[in-house]
Amino acid sequence: MMIKDAIAAGGPTPAAAGSVSLVGAGPGSGNLITLRGVQRPQEADIIFYDRLIDDAVLELARPDAERVFVGKTPGLATWPQDRINGVVVAAARQGKRVVRLKCGDPGIFARGAEEAAALDAAGIAWEIVPGVTAASAAAAAAGAFLTERCSTDTVVLTTGQSCGQSTAPDWASSLRPGVTLAIYMGVSAAARIQGALAAAGHDPNLQADIAAAVGTQSERHVRTTLGRLAATIAEEKLMNPAILIIRCPKPAHAVAASAA
Numbered sequence: 001m002m003i004k005d006a007i008a009a010g011g012p013t014p015a016a017a018g019s020v021s022l023v024g025a026g027p028g029s030g031n032l033i034t035l036r037g038v039q040r041p042q043e044a045d046i047i048f049y050d051r052l053i054d055d056a057v058l059e060l061a062r063p064d065a066e067r068v069f070v071g072k073t074p075g076l077a078t079w080p081q082d083r084i085n086g087v088v089v090a091a092a093r094q095g096k097r098v099v100r101l102k103c104g105d106p107g108i109f110a111r112g113a114e115e116a117a118a119l120d121a122a123g124i125a126w127e128i129v130p131g132v133t134a135a136s137a138a139a140a141a142a143g144a145f146l147t148e149r150c151s152t153d154t155v156v157l158t159t160g161q162s163c164g165q166s167t168a169p170d171w172a173s174s175l176r177p178g179v180t181l182a183i184y185m186g187v188s189a190a191a192r193i194q195g196a197l198a199a200a201g202h203d204p205n206l207q208a209d210i211a212a213a214v215g216t217q218s219e220r221h222v223r224t225t226l227g228r229l230a231a232t233i234a235e236e237k238l239m240n241p242a243i244l245i246i247r248c249p250k251p252a253h254a255v256a257a258s259a260a
Contacts, residue, residue, distance in 0.1 A: 018092035020119055021099050022106040024131015025049075027241075028215020030056030032132045040129055041065065045096040048088055052103045052241060054216075061099075081111055085118035092124045103241075105133040109159055109184045133157075134243045135182035138211035142221050144245075146180050151249045154179045160186030160193060160244070168192065172200035175248050183244040187212075190244070191230040202226060202248070212242040 021040040026032030041047055041061040049058060051071025058067055070079045070087065091098045106112035106128050119126045135157060139146050146155045156174045160183050171193050175181045186193055187210075198204065204227025212220045224232035226246060232238075 018095045018124060019097060020088060020092050020115075020124060020126040021097075021129055022112050022115060022126060023099050023101050023129040024105040024107075024110075024133075025053055025057045025101055025103055026132035026215065027104050027134045027137045028052070028054060028213065028219065030054040030060075032137060032215055033057055033060075034129065034131065036129050037131060040099050041101065043097055044099040046091050047099045047101055048084065048091075049101040050103050053101055057101065081114055085115055088115060089118055089122045089124060092119070093122065102131070105131040108133045108157060134184060134211075134214055134241075135245065138182075138209075138214045138221075138243050138245060141214060141219065142209065142211065144209070146182070146245075148249075152178055152180050152247060153250075156181050157184065158182070159184045160189035168196070172196050172202070175200075175202060175246060177248055178250045179248050181244075181246045181248070183246070185240060186244040187233055187238060187240050187242045190233050193244070194226060194229045197226060197246075204228075207247045208232075209245040209247075210236075210238055210242055211245065212238050212240075214241070214243065 023037050023040050025037060038060050044061060044065050046066040046068065047058070047061055048068050048070045061067065068087070070084050072079055088098060088100055100115060102110045102112065104110060107130065112128065116126055135146060135155070147153060156179055158169045158171060158174055158181065162168050171181065171183070175197060183193060204225060206226040208224050208226050208229050210222045210224070210233060220238065222232060222236050222238065229244070
């Protein structure tokens with residue numbers, strides 16, 4: 001149930017019900033958050049925030065707002081998703097205005113849908129406040145473009161991770177001429193990604209960019225080729241948070257025909 005629907009149904013959301021804003025803080029730097037993303041923490045009673053949220057974003061909250069860290073550290077389960085869902089729902093049930101502050105965009109590999117489902121089940125009003133996602137920020141920081149007219153007309157956002165025991169994403173079929181493939185959380189899976197794309201016959205000389213810690217003082221950009229993707233990550237000691245961007249432009253003759 002979206003907040004606007006609750007208001008339309010019967011005026012302002014009752015204080016006893018509370019409400020939740022799933023807010024995207026953007027990647028890294030605090031100045032990549034949207035204006036609406038700034039407003040919600042200023043209105044909130046309590047903020048549940050992720051790992052990697054810039055301190056400057058937390059400072060936007062009103063001074064008396066409670067701040068609760070619920071970030072996940074790779075390999076640790078201090079804050080499993082069910083526990084996060086539970087504390088967010090519990091706070092809203094107390095009538096609080098809740099902000100669930102996430103890195104990047106709540107709708108892109110941020111488990112926002114899982115939290116929204118828990119809020120729906122509890123009958124709590126919620127909204128999504130979009131944020132700048134890592135693929136956009138990484139390309140911008142490198143002075144690059146995710147699409148270019150007549151060359152790349154499709155962007156595919158995918159992940160290097162599998163959900164539970166499910167099979168890995170089909171990276172090979174996603175990459176084709178005219179596509180920019182942005183792979184989130186792909187550093188640890190780089191060898192598998194490279195192998196899958198090679199097995200599908202993709203050119204090992206395709207341009208591959210690795211952007212680490214986008215929007216922070218530790219930001220790094222490394223350019224390599226698909227055939228050296230895993231080796232470059234190892235040699236450069238690149239670690240998450242990072243995004244892989246692999247470009248497969250249309251053949252030159254196709255571009256010329258399109259531009260004619």
